[in-house]
Amino acid sequence: AQKVTQTQTSISVMEKTTVTMDCVYETQDSSYFLFWYKQTASGEIVFLIRQDSYKKENATVGHYSLNFQKPKSSIGLIITATQIEDSAVYFCAMREGVGDNSKLIWGLGTSLVVNP
């Protein structure tokens, strides 16, 4: 069965620094998709970034980037120049299934606190 594990329960950093959140996954599929979502204090869940397994380049969106290490089944989220508003819970997820017959397998999340 597919599985997503986030081992870091919480992280605290100073503003304007860089933080990396870890995520490892298990899958038997040769092609797969990995996602990171952010849940703000208000409860809103938003999509941040996606890595397609067949792409060698690490995905980057704004100040979010991914460290995709396929041999280690690892997909870390890197946030550079952190801001107070980056304080949130970050979820890693992996798509299971094909086409419309798909759902996401979720990690338990990492809480990030950015201190001024």
Next chain:
Amino acid sequence: EAAVTQSPRNKVAVTGGKVTLSCNQTNNHNNMYWYRQDTGHGLRLIHYSYGAGSTEKGDIPDGYKASRPSQENFSLILELATPSQTSVYFCASGDWTTSQNTLYFGAGTRLSVL
């Protein structure tokens, strides 16, 4: 921008009562999902749908029913609500066959069963 709207945003129900949570999406997405979120458990999938008229059981379907009468609407029904169903419920929609390839979430419904 993809839009998913949940109603109500907050609900207090009595044990044994019937509760219906509604979700509407204007994204024309085929797939819709209902999750519950509890501390320590992350997001757990209750029911999902591939399109109008279809519903599938997720990982924790017991005590819940779902209905997808149209492309836009997906409801979660608790026929006999219990205190253990007190939680925050999220609806999401997605289209895995296009470049979007992700889920869009509603704002959540906080349900308390007393």
